[in-house]
Amino acid sequence: MDTLNYHHLRYFREVAHDGNLTRTAERVNLSQSALSSQIRTLEERLGHRLFDRTGRQLVLTEVGRIVLDHADRIFRTGEELVATLKRSGATLPPLRIGALSTLSRNFQLHFLRPLLGAQEINIILKSGSAGVLLEALKSLALDVVLTTEPPSSLIGGDFTAHRISEQSVGIHGTPGRLRHETLHDLLSREPLIVPTESSIRTGFESLIARLGVTPRIVADVDDMAMVRLLAREDMGLAIAPAVVLADEIRTGLLGTAPFDLEIIESFYAVTVRRSFPHPVLAGLVSR
Known part of the structure; x- marks a missing residue:
């Protein structure tokens, strides 16, 4: 199919919403015959009839309904584009967030909490590896990436890593397992239960070397949600920030050992320099 003529598509959309060729022709200041010709040309280009005539009304065919759905989205996107560049418009564009797949769900919820219940904004949340997410951020397919480490200079890109939180790493588990002096x-x-996340694992290895301990590790886990579930099932004690198990600690299902491990995990919101950042982003990363 040759390139679509969007003038034809726009005229089709106007007629489809009006359902009356004469009324549309008057509104767009075009003769009825010229408007009919525009629609016929579009039908020929698409290879399908778009309208059935019922009396004086034009009724969309099945293909016509499909084309109208696409046309509405195309022109709505164009209107949003103009509004974005003018920094105007009643609706905000979706906020596209990438989150490291191993990142604590509780931390992600904490980051998103200011937006929860805000009807004027739609959130698109994608998870994946740091490399994939940062490439998407660099290509402007994402607005921000949530991670536990700032990007390496080796991957390039004009990134800014905003440290938005840091948590002490502790030992958490069922109360019966915590009764040691x-x-x-x-x-x-x-x-x-030990996460494979690098800052926690590095700190843990340093800790056991300093104490001269040979630990019994029953699970090496690359997903904080699984760390939480295994600790809930009493498989062992979890080495993790308290935010990972915040609900269980609050209800008393799990407790925290009274020892300072001297391990800190930082949380970053990574952005890339752009001329038109999402309007709500500055408020989220500056908290």
């Missing part, structure tokens, strides 16, 4: 005893006697 020393950190050494706890780490050497209880089964452990």
Whole structure:
């Protein structure tokens, strides 16, 4: 099919919404015969009839309904584009967020909380690896990426990493497993659930080397949601920020050992320099 003529498509859309050729011709200041010719040309280009005539009314065929649906979206997108560039318009564009697939769901919810219930904004949330998400951010397919590490300079891109939170990493589990007088005893006697996330794992390896402990690791986990579930099922003690298990800690299902591990996990919102950033983004990353 040759390139679509959007003038023909626009005239078709106007007639489809009016359902009356004469009325549309008057409104768009075009003769009825010229308007009919525009629609016939579009039908020939598409290879399908778009209207059936019922009396003096034009009724969309099945293909006509499909074409109208696409036309509405095409021209609505164009209107949003103009509004965005003019920084005007009643509706905001969707906020496209990428989140590391291993990132705590509770942290993601905390980041999104100011937007929850805001009817004027739509959130598109995608998860994946850091490399894939940052490439999407660089190509402007995403507005922001949530991660636990700033981007490496090796991947290029004009990124800015906003540190929006940091959490102490602790030891969490069912109360019965936490009854040890020393950190050494706890780490050497209880089964452990350890995330593979680099800052936590590096800090944990340093901790056990310093204490001279050979731990019993029952799960190496690359998903914080699974860390949470395994701790709930009493498979072992979780080495994680409290935000990962916030609901269980609040209700008393899980507790936190009274030891300072001296491990910190930071959370970043990564953006890329652009001329037209999403209007709500500055408020989210500056908290």
